[in-house]
Amino acid sequence: MFWLGLLVLSLHQVVGQYTDDNLRSFVTLPDVRALSFDITYYDRSRVAPGYWFVSPYLHIEPDQSTSLYEPYQVGPHIYDQDGQLIWTGSPKFENRNVFDFKVVHRIGNRPYISMILQYSRDHSDPGYGIILDNSYEIFKKTPLRQDLGVFDIHEFNVKDGKSALVTVYLSEEIGLEEFGRANEKTWLETGGFAEIDLRTAEVLFSWRSYDQIPLRETVHYDRSSPAEGLPGWDYVHINSVDKNDNGDYLISMRFTNTIYLVNGKDGHIMWRLNGQHRGDFEQDFTFSKQHNARFLKSTGTHHIISFLNNASDEEFAEEQVSSALIIEVESGTVPMTAKVLHRYDRPDGDLTRLRGNSQALPNQNMFVCWSQGGFMTEFSLEGEQLMSARYKSSRYSNYRAYKFEFVGQPHTPPDLVSSVLGTDESNLVTNIWVSWNGATEIASWKFYARASEFDYPVMVGRASKTDFETMFTAKGYLDWITAEAVDRKGHVIGTSELHRTKHPVWKTSGWKGHGAQPQPINPTTIYAGVPLNSKPSVADSAAVDAALEANLHKATLTLMSTYKFIRSIGSALVLVLLLALTIALIAICMLSRGWRVRLYQRVPTEEEMVEQSIQLHPESTH
Known part of the structure; x- marks a missing residue:
């Protein structure tokens, strides 16, 4: 009963997503x-389309x-507007901090992603500006x-696909004559x-x-500030740079x-x-x-x-209170x-004392990252x-966050795991x-099993994609599993690698069935008479014909041997036995050609396959 209860429980919860x-x-x-994320929508119908581009960090x-x-857990991540993960780049970039992670539409005819990979702690790796394709x-x-x-x-501000703007911090030793400290x-x-x-x-x-900027303009130091060694007074702290069509630079x-x-010449x-x-x-503001x-x-x-x-x-x-501002400047x-x-x-009503950014969206909405949490x-x-969101863990922050429409098409295959x-x-x-880490166009998944590594795949069900990871439960012990990603138009856009189903240690798992352990079944005995999407090759047909000929030869030899054995028995009994053996021979031929007599079960439709799936959805976010 304990193991039966465990089985029922596994079919009624999202085993694939252990969530705290x-x-x-x-x-x-x-x-x-x-x-x-904790997410609240006040008017979802008016938010701009797009994905959230965030790069959480624990320490700056x-x-x-x-x-x-x-x-x-840290580094570049893409989420949809329900807070479901679309892509994590943390493994790709070794769990290192990443900053200014955003989409670039200025290179070619497809979107790219730019970001800063932070320097290493010992400065042996000075860091890079990185551009990824989609x-x-x-x-x-x-x-x-x-x-x-x-x-x-x-x-790391990519401007025209040919150049990028970066901020720079360099140290030099200066005299403090400007502060009246001539000898310091x-x-x-x-x-x-x-x-x-x-x-x-x-x-x-x-x-x-x-x-260009004298010491007297800083608000962080004054005449009484003690002198410092390297790296020295951070007296201006530049944090952004942009460029207009005239070639001039806007710096904060x-x-x-x-x-x-700043004049660009x-x-x-x-x-x-x-x-x-x-x-x-x-001006009318501060x-x-x-x-x-x-x-x-x-x-x-x-x-x-x-x-x-x-x-x-x-x-x-x-x-x-902190705020995002859009201002009009007239210098003429x-x-x-x-x-x-x-x-x-x-x-x-709070203050963002460190970091943060604002982004004007294409529909004129304003997207603001307040950084902390x-x-x-x-x-x-x-x-x-219209919307607010924050990490459920206050330990993490974003330096900047952005929102963009984006199409991700990873070259790597989908990841798949199965167990019985x-x-x-x-x-x-x-x-x-x-x-499928990073794929944005998936609408549903189709699941397949095979009798062996070399058999044709048989469709065992399908499920809609509602989260980063999809779980599907199929009847029986199925082996050699694959899955196809299907887009909204019904096109297959990706297929997983062939995966063998993992099984428990049956002796200690509560197994009470026949035999020491169960064996995988041929999926056609439950799900279909003919494998889906299969067109046998000439080699496959020859192999089937050879197997059929061998089975017929074995059956004929068995029949002849049996006939010789029972020749001395009465004619009536001989006739009955011959009839039984003939029926057996016909059955062997039928089975060899892939036919199945299923008086006990109707072949399920594709829609009924969906009902066999036990896929639990996370709680809706309000």
Whole structure:
């Protein structure tokens, strides 16, 4: 009874997804622990289509290596809008931190993905800008020139498919005469940026803050700040760079509370938009400690810019709530003006003291990552909150998160696992789990079994895809399993490798059936008279004919031998025996040709196969 109860339980829960409050596991990817989301929709009909591109991390600095088992959980991930995993790149990138993970539509006629692979803890690996194609294979791997230091985690902004913008941190020793300390020196981190050629990694343009931004503009240090050794004062802290069609650069400096426009020819600062002291503009708003300044539109002297107004850092808060802003800047008037077009306040009324970003979506919605805990929201253009989501575990955060439409077509085959359980022949079932990491076009799965490795596949059922991993339960002990991924138009887009079904140690599993252990069955005895999608080759037909001839020869020899044995028996009995043997010979021929006499069972339809599946869905997210 215990084992029967265990069998029933296995058929009424999602065995393939061991879920706790924070992380999810999968039978097909046993080393992966994917983060779970808490999601609330306020008006789902108005959210933009697309997937969430997130790169959760535990610590902003690279973690130390350890000999302990570490499940794959940080790094690049794609989720759908129900919080179901679409792709994890954590195994591909060795559980390392990844930043600025997003889609690039500026290369060729299909989407690509760009990201920053963080430098290693000992700096033996300086990190890279990486571009993946939509099969998740590395298309380009772009290093930073050695004299520019390690690859900074803030920015990898692919512009036209030929070049990318990156932020740069370099250190130099300076005198403190500007602060009235003529005899003192300190090390200084000079935040800057570079535009690099994606093909050759050649630096096309570079810029650094020192000599352009004086010490007096920093809000992070003052005349009394003690001098520091390497790496030195982080006095501007650049965290984003963008470029317009005129070739000028928009940069955000967190520790000066200023967004700058830098001339793309000679590097001089064209204007300063300061969040606390007005800078060069007449403006109707304030901001501070901002992130992720982006051109939404830039023509001549007129610019539409978005950014995240953190309004705080680890020590101070200039406002009571963080917000995403869309502003209009006009630099061709006297005085120059800047005004807020749209404001999106953090909906929980809190402050994002570190990191974060905002993204204007194609339908004019605003998607905002508030960083801590992976908190994300989507707003309508008018500022109405449509959705909020955050990780169930507050231990993880995003630096930035994005939302994009995307088609993923991995070259690797789907992952499949199958196992059998039961206590006797009447309740044997085969559980099948399948997933395809990164495939976005799957609508359903078809499942097949074979009598042997060389037999034709027989369809045993199908199931709709509703989650990253799909579980299907089939009657009987089936072996040699495969699964086909089917898109919304009914086309097969991928097939798993052939997999043998795992079985328990029957002696200790409660097996009470006939024999020491059960044997796999020929799937045609339960599911179909003729294998599906099969067209025998000439070689296969010859093999069948040879087997049939051998069976007939054996049957004939048996019949002749038996006849000789019973010749001395009475004629009536001989006639009965001959008739019985003739019927047996006919039956052998029928079986040899693949016929089945099934007076006890009707062949199930494809729809009935679906009902045989026991596939449990996760609770709906509200």
